[in-house]
Amino acid sequence: MVRLRLLLSSCLLLGWTAVCAAGSDLRDLYFGEALYHAYQGEYFDAIARLDIELGQYYGIDEPQLDTLHFHIRDAEFSVGDFELRYRMHQRAGRAVEAVLEGDVTPSVRNEAAYRLARILFQKGQPVEALQALERISGSVPESIRDDVAYLRAQVYMALGRFDEAIAVLRGLQNSNSYAGFVDYNLGIALFGAGRPTEALVQLARAGQVSGRDPGVLAIRDRSNLVLGTRLMEDEQFDQAWEALDRVRLTGPFSNRALLAAGWADAAAGRYERALVPWTILAERNVTDRAVQEALLAVPFAYGELEVHGKAALLYGKALEEFGNEIARLDASVASIREGKFLEALVREELKQDSDWVLKLRELPETPETYYLVELLASHDFQESLKNYLDLEELRRKTAAWDDYLTAFEELIALRRAYYQPLLPNIDRQFRLLDSRLSLRLEQRDHVARQLHALLTRPRYDFLITASERTMLATLAELEGRLDDDDPASQELLERIRRLQGVVRWNARTEYHTRLTKAFANLRSLDLEIARLKEAYGSFVRTRQAATQSYEGYDETLQRLRVRSREANERIVVLMEQQGALLEVMAIEELESRRRRLEDYQVTARFALADSYDRATIRQGEEAGER
Incomplete structure (x- = not known):
């Protein structure tokens, strides 16, 4: 009874769309248990439980008498979704393909075709995704109607068919579920179609969309950043500054917006105004590329204002910051080569916090993780990191299975005795x-x-x-x-x-x-x-x-023990390979940062010498005048 209440509570609190939102009652507790694990992000456990339940369902003589029969459609779709979220794209595709080829109603077939297209698109196969979308015909469930259209537009854009994408996106402009996203993508599609004037209008519309949802706020900031950048390229500096000024100071695009806003003023010769966003930016975390550039931009502005003494001091401070950052990069590379980077990634106590990546960055004794947030901006590194963490989780599970089998053997021995x-x-x-x-x-x-x-x-x-x-x-x-x-x-x-x-x-x-x-x-x-x-x-x-x-x-039990140990051995080998790949990617990224900082150092040294010379000449001129 406690377990039932727990599952029902998780259903209401976590948004159980497969059963609760449909207005139906929970009939199969094992399906509910799989969903319970899935909504906690434990997709491996969810897949394992749902696979067993579906296998038993299809293995009985009268499946319509089984309680899973009431949720079989949701279960078949859910197993594909769980596998997709666990990045098992091949299995997820087969699961949805099985539903698509089955004897189902048109609405169910259309939903399966949409899910298959989404899987293929996420795998980077837009041609196959479009073929799946073309299998949709007749009645489309209202719950996914906008999703299908938005995915179709994304596929068209990936294939370079911008005119078709524009037509689809215009039909979605009144959609509440994609507020801001449609306008932004429509702007990008218009740029791709060679219609920049209309594109700027759409980006301006996306940059002023209302809403407090984090996704809407992020797309609004991104739209304003892209709009401001394009206006700067067209030398429309005042309009560019207005667009960049709409970007939030605490959002993910704030650093780039502050840097661009300063350059918009600087390009118009307004160096005093340019100092405002650049000074704010220069006080932020120095690991960000925009902040590093701002450390050079601020003294550059003072130099243009002929405040060469201040410029020289700020160039000196920039050199000091770059030197410290290079030392930190060297320490991070050395620590990664010693294997500490991978050890820090699998700290169990940190995984209890949703912001565990940020927690890793703040650990003083782990310089190898200081740049992890920035590294995660790379899609390849992010996917590789997810694979490594999944392998670590599997390694722990297989190690625990050996203990479980020992416990079973002890239990059996007690029964025999x-x-x-x-x-x-x-x-x-x-x-x-x-x-x-x-x-x-x-x-x-x-x-x-x-x-x-x-x-x-x-x-x-x-x-x-x-x-x-x-x-x-x-x-x-x-x-x-x-x-x-x-x-x-x-x-x-x-x-x-x-x-x-x-x-x-x-x-x-x-x-x-x-x-x-x-x-x-x-x-x-x-x-x-x-x-x-x-x-x-x-x-x-x-x-x-x-x-x-x-x-x-x-x-x-002996056979299972052998399989578990063999799986654990394979996982260990894969972890070593994946870990080596992560280390190489991290080191390459850090060395690239180091080279860029060295270039900044060279620039700062020349600028520092030039500022000292100008400051000295200026002092001499002022002394001669006196």
């Missing part, structure tokens, strides 16, 4: 009971045959009661004791025979009543025998279950 001493005595008593039961069943069958024979061949003496039979035996004994020559004995003989006649008369006249009662008693006996057989069968099943609870498991 408990049942084996008891079973011999139980078996002896059971054999005695079985022989008695067989005898009684034979007697019952014999009585039943005799009663059925009496229906066609009446035998009155068969239905004489026990008391009557005793009476007849007593009368027969008394009759044997009489003396035939004694007149008194003759009188007693007549009385005995009269009593015998009464008994036989009763047996004849009550024959049908007694026969009916005998059959009623036989039916009552059958009920007792049925209960006895049920108890007998229950004992047999219990006896078999007792034996089966500890016999026949050794080979299976």
